[in-house]
Amino acid sequence: MLKILKYSIYDLLRSRWSYIYFIFYLILGFVLLFLNTDIDKAIITLLNIIIVLTPLIGTIFGVMYYYNSREFTELLLAQPIKRKNIFLGQYIGVSLSLSLSLLIGLGIPFVLYGLFKSASIFDFVLLIVVGTFLNFIFVALAYNIALRTENKIKGFGFAILMWLMFAVIYDGVFMISLFIFNEYPLDKFALIATMFNPIDLSRILILLKLDISALLGYTGAVFQKFFGTSFGLLISLSVLTLWVLLPVWSIMHISGKKDF
Amino acid sequence: MRAFPLFFFLLCVVPALWGNHITVCPSCHIHSIQAAVDQARPHDTVFVMQGTYIESPIRILKPLHLIGQMNPTLDGGGKKQSIFAVQTDSFSIDGFHFTNVGLSYTSEIAAIFVANSKHFTLSNNQMDHVFYGIILQHVKYGHLLHNTVEGKAIDETSSGNGIHIWKASHIHVEDNHISGMRDGIYFEFVNKSKILRNTSQNNVRYGLHFMFSNHDEYHHNEFRNNGAGVAVMFSKFIKMHHNIFHYNWGTASYGLLLKEINDADIKWNHFVQNTIGINIDGCNRITYENNDFVRNGWALRFTGGCYTNVFKNNNFMYNAFDLSYNSRVNNNLFNSNYWSEYNGYDLDKDGVGDVPYRPVKLFSYIVNKTPETLVLLRSLFVDIINFSEKVSPVFTPDQLVDKSPLLKPVPIPPTPNKM
Numbered sequence: 219m220l221k222i223l224k225y226s227i228y229d230l231l232r233s234r235w236s237y238i239y240f241i242f243y244l245i246l247g248f249v250l251l252f253l254n255t256d257i258d259k260a261i262i263t264l265l266n267i268i269i270v271l272t273p274l275i276g277t278i279f280g281v282m283y284y285y286n287s288r289e290f291t292e293l294l295l296a297q298p299i300k301r302k303n304i305f306l307g308q309y310i311g312v313s314l315s316l317s318l319s320l321l322i323g324l325g326i327p328f329v330l331y332g333l334f335k336s337a338s339i340f341d342f343v344l345l346i347v348v349g350t351f352l353n354f355i356f357v358a359l360a361y362n363i364a365l366r367t368e369n370k371i372k373g374f375g376f377a378i379l380m381w382l383m384f385a386v387i388y389d390g391v392f393m394i395s396l397f398i399f400n401e402y403p404l405d406k407f408a409l410i411a412t413m414f415n416p417i418d419l420s421r422i423l424i425l426l427k428l429d430i431s432a433l434l435g436y437t438g439a440v441f442q443k444f445f446g447t448s449f450g451l452l453i454s455l456s457v458l459t460l461w462v463l464l465p466v467w468s469i470m471h472i473s474g475k476k477d478f
Numbered sequence: 479m480r481a482f483p484l485f486f487f488l489l490c491v492v493p494a495l496w497g498n499h500i501t502v503c504p505s506c507h508i509h510s511i512q513a514a515v516d517q518a519r520p521h522d523t524v525f526v527m528q529g530t531y532i533e534s535p536i537r538i539l540k541p542l543h544l545i546g547q548m549n550p551t552l553d554g555g556g557k558k559q560s561i562f563a564v565q566t567d568s569f570s571i572d573g574f575h576f577t578n579v580g581l582s583y584t585s586e587i588a589a590i591f592v593a594n595s596k597h598f599t600l601s602n603n604q605m606d607h608v609f610y611g612i613i614l615q616h617v618k619y620g621h622l623l624h625n626t627v628e629g630k631a632i633d634e635t636s637s638g639n640g641i642h643i644w645k646a647s648h649i650h651v652e653d654n655h656i657s658g659m660r661d662g663i664y665f666e667f668v669n670k671s672k673i674l675r676n677t678s679q680n681n682v683r684y685g686l687h688f689m690f691s692n693h694d695e696y697h698h699n700e701f702r703n704n705g706a707g708v709a710v711m712f713s714k715f716i717k718m719h720h721n722i723f724h725y726n727w728g729t730a731s732y733g734l735l736l737k738e739i740n741d742a743d744i745k746w747n748h749f750v751q752n753t754i755g756i757n758i759d760g761c762n763r764i765t766y767e768n769n770d771f772v773r774n775g776w777a778l779r780f781t782g783g784c785y786t787n788v789f790k791n792n793n794f795m796y797n798a799f800d801l802s803y804n805s806r807v808n809n810n811l812f813n814s815n816y817w818s819e820y821n822g823y824d825l826d827k828d829g830v831g832d833v834p835y836r837p838v839k840l841f842s843y844i845v846n847k848t849p850e851t852l853v854l855l856r857s858l859f860v861d862i863i864n865f866s867e868k869v870s871p872v873f874t875p876d877q878l879v880d881k882s883p884l885l886k887p888v889p890i891p892p893t894p895n896k897m
Contacts, residue, residue, distance in 0.1 A: 259796065270858050389859035393844070393851050400848040408853050422853060441853065 222294070222307025223314075229287070230315040239275060239316065243323025251331045257338050261345060264324070268349045269421050273356040274381050276316060280360025281377040283312050285370050295478055305361070305473040309466065313357045317350040341427055348420040351458045355416050356381070358465035365472045388415045405440040413454075416461045423454050497543070503527035511544070511552070512536050526550045526574070534579075535559045540566050546573035549604070552589075554579040560591035560613075570599040579608040581636060588613040588642070592620070600625060610638035611659065617646045622654060629658040631682045639664040639687075640678070643671075651676060661687040662704065669693050677702070684709045685726075688716070697721060698893060706730055707752060711737040718742065720893045724750040732757045733774065736764070744769060748893060754779050755797070758787070767791050770890045776802050776842075780810075790814055793887045794837070798855065801837040803878065804846050812837065816884040824885050835883040838874040840867035 230236050246267065250260040284291075287308065294304050324346065333339055360377050367373040392411055396404055412418040426445045444450040500522060502514045511533055514524045520540045528548035532555050538544075551574075554561045558580040562571060576589035588610035590600055594617070601623040605611045611627035614620060622641060631637030640656035642664045643649060649671040655678075656662040662678030665671070666689040673696035678685035685701035688694070688710040695717035701708050707726035710716060716739065723733030733752035736742075739761040748770045749755035755774040756766075760782040766789045771777035777797040778789075787810045794800045795818040814830070822833035841860045845852050854860050867874060 266856055266861075269856070386859045386862065389854050389857045393854055393859065396848050396851050397844070400850070404848075404850045408850050412853065418853075418857070421857060425856060 220307070222299070222304055223311050226287070226308045226311030227315055230283070230311060235279065235282075236315050236319055239279075240319035240323045243320055244326060247324045247327030251327055257328065257331060257333060257336045257342075260328075261338055261341050264345060265421070265424050268320075268345060268352070269417055270385060272320065272349050272352040273385060273417060276313075276353045276356030277360045277377045277381045278374075279316060280309075280312055280357035281364045281373055283308070284361055284364035285373065292478055301473050302470050305365075305469055306466070309357060309361055309469060313354045316353045316357065320349050320353065321346055341424070344427060345424060347455075348424060348458075351455075351462065352416060352420060354462045355458070355465065358462060358469060361469050362465050362472065365469065365476060384415055384417050389418065392418075409440060409444060413457050416458060419454055419457060423451070497521040497523055499523050499525060501525045501527065502531075504529040504531070515542060515544075518542055521568070534561045535563045536561060538562060538564045538566060538569060541568040542566075543570045544572070544574075545570075546575070546603075549573060549575045551575045551577060553577055554589070554608075556580045558582045558585070558587055560588045562590045562592075564590065564592045564598075565594055567596045568598065569595070570601070571603065572599070573602045574604070576603060576605040577607045579605075579610070581609050581638075583635070586610055586613055586638070586642070588638070591615075592617055595620070599623065604628075608638070610642050611640040611656070612642065614641075614643045614646055614649065617643075618648050620646070620649045622649070622651045624653045626655045627657070627659060628655075629660075631659055634660055634683055637682055640681070643668050647671065650674070657681065661685075662701075663687070665689065665691045665694070667691060672696065674698055676700075679703050681705060685723075686710075688713050692716070695719075700724075701726070701733075703727070704731075707732040707734060707754075709735040709737070710739055710742075711735070712739075714740045714742075716742045719745040719747060722748045722750070722893055723752060723755075724748065726752040728753060732779075735759075736761045739764065743767075746890065746893065748772070748890070749774055749777070757781060758784055760784060762786055764788075765790070768888060768890055769793070771795065771797055771800075773797065775799065778802070780804065784810060786810065788813070791884075791888045792816070793890065794818060795887065799839065799842045799845075801878075802842045802846055803838050803875065810878075812878070812880040814882050814884055815880050816887045817880065818887075820883045820885075822883065829885055831883040831885055834879040834881045836868065836871065836874060836876075836879050838878055839864045840873055843873050 250263055254260055291304065328342060333342055359380055363376045363380060364373050367376060412422055422441065423445060426442060445454060498519065500508065500514045500518050502508050502511055502524060508514045511526060511531055515536060515538055518524055523543040523545060526544060526546050528550050530551040530553055532553045534554040534557050552561050556578050561576055561579060571590060579587055579589055589605045589608045589612065591613045592598065593615040596618045599621040600612060603625045605627045612622060627640040629637060637660040639661040640659040640663060641651060641654065645667045647669040649668060651663060651673045652675055654676045657680045659681050660683050662681045662685045663673060663676065664687045668691040670693045675698045677700045679702040681704045683705050684707065685704035686708045690712050692714045697720045700722045703725045708723060726733050731752060732754035733749040734756045736756060737759045740763055742764045744764060745767045750772045751774060753775045755771045755777040757779050762785045764787045769792045771793060772795045774797045776799045777794050779802045781804060789812045791814055793816045800817060817835050817837060820831060820835045822831040822835065824831055840863050
């Protein structure tokens with residue numbers, strides 16, 4: 219598996235997409251810090267971007283990589299290598315290279331602007347951790363979709379729909395249900411509902427560290443009590459881990475059975 | 479009014495020149511302050527030397543000047559009695575350190591309790607471990623200068639106020655520091671008074687609490703990290719300017735709460751990082767000018783019928799919500815403010831945006847109806863609905879616009895609260 223991982227990382231390092239992605243984050247980091255030298259505020263802006271873009275890029279990249287390397291994968295399948303190792307290696311390769319672009323691309327500007335001297339280093343680390351989680355989750359979900367659909371166009375369509383679902387539609391439904399049932403106590407429901415969407419979970423995890431905890435009133439108190447403690451942080455990180463593990467398990471399951 | 483300082487000066491100095499001096503120290507012939515007070519004739523000066531005096535109450539019923547030399551400590555011994563109980567005109571208390579005033583759930587006990595007095599000065603006193611710091615009742619023409627009150631209040635029921643004034647007029651509260659009490663400064667039925675250059679922080683409830691007090695002004699004060707911020711209620715003709723309200727951050731906090739306030743002026747203030755910058759409830763004819771609202775949860779929150787308020791030349795920067803509105807617009811006017819979220823253009827380069835700005839976002843309207851939806855803050859979905867609402871307003875009040883939003887922030891100098 220390590221060999222496959224190595225090859226897929228080499229392959230990705232040769233492809234210009236990971237460089238474009240890396241340079242995009244690099245420029246983004248510098249521009250953000252150039253526009254507002256306050257690292258704290260830059261992190262809030264960055265949050266918006268990470269929450270929306272990391273899943274999108276992870277999804278598209280995952281699907282694209284699977285379809286592009288399909289022939290190579292078929293070649294590998296003909297060799298005496300475990301299927302599990304092939305797909306896991308590829309998956310980890312893609313996720314790792316994306317996460318590295320994120321870490322290095324954003325890390326360089328923030329370190330140059332004095333991150334280590336700033337008090338918000340913990341927030342930044344949390345942001346990167348959450349971004350990495352989102353990468354791993356969405357690449358895994360994209361792989362699932364790609365493995366299930368032979369048709370490329372259909373696969374891309376489903377992948378985008380999946381991203382749209384988590385990034386936008388879920389929140390819309392969530393908001394409408396809060397709106398309709400506002401006669402009832404909703405804080406527990408809201409808490410549980412966020413667990414079912416990795417994007418919402420990451421957003422709230424970071425927001426509570428940053429700015430909204432006090433705005434939320436009673437609901438905020440419930441959320442703060444849950445996410446603000448190290449127990450809550452642990453729970454939400456394990457839910458995010460679960461969000462990685464389940465799709466990965468599903469990748470192995472499908473790839474084990476799939477007829478290539 | 480101009481003659482007042484001179485008059486006041488004479489009031490302080492003349493008796494000191496002509497009156498007798500009595501000295502109190504722990505090893506002197508007179509070693510109790512009460513004894514010295516009893517012996518003194520009106521307008522005498524009592525000097526209290528360094529040392530600790532466990533006495534309470536010390537009753538002062540004639541005009542006297544008590545001056546603490548080198549900060550003598552007056553220890554209330556935890557008794558349920560005020561240390562100084564004063565009921566006379568023309569007196570002053572200067573330079574003492576008060577401690578150990580007992581706690582009571584039924585009566586008001588303070589380090590200095592003044593009732594039915596006129597023309598007095600309380601200055602340079604330090605207070606710690608006191609239930610109330612200073613209580614004034616039925617007084618006129620008082621000066622409270624350079625006092626420090628520090629408490630360790632935990633909850634509202636078992637703590638008192640730093641400076642508590644009830645039924646008074648013409649009081650000057652200047653350069654005091656109050657922290658860790660219930661309310662920093664409490665005004666009830668206090669008219670024509672001034673609160674200047676005070677610092678009130680870390681209080682359990684309000685930094686400043688105003689009730690039924692008219693024609694007052696407070697400026698160059700700093701209110702920081704108080705449980706619920708500053709509350710001004712049921713008062714008329716108040717001037718509030720050059721104050722700093724910051725870090726009043728919590729689920730029920732605001733920088734400034736205005737309830738039933740009419741004809742006030744709010745100018746040149748800074749509201750930084752409060753959950754709600756100003757909470758406005760039933761307030762009419764108020765002018766808000768040149769205020770800075772930076773990084774608050776809500777910069778302004780209207781919660782009741784408000785009429786004819788004018789907002790001009792204010793800066794609204796990086797607030798989660800600039801404005802929340804739950805009633806009709808009621809001819810409140812927003813004009814020439816700077817909004818950091820404004821993204822219009824200025825073709826004629828006159829510094830005023832050509833497109834009007836709508837400060838109420840759809841999401842803020844939704845949050846008003848269902849507060850729980852706030853968990854969706856900064857979600858992409860919310861950005862999308864806000865954008866579509868901005869393009870074609872359906873839900874948000876369409877009269878609520880700033881027709882001439884500024885493109886650059888109004889320069890508002892930082893307010894030094896020490897002048």
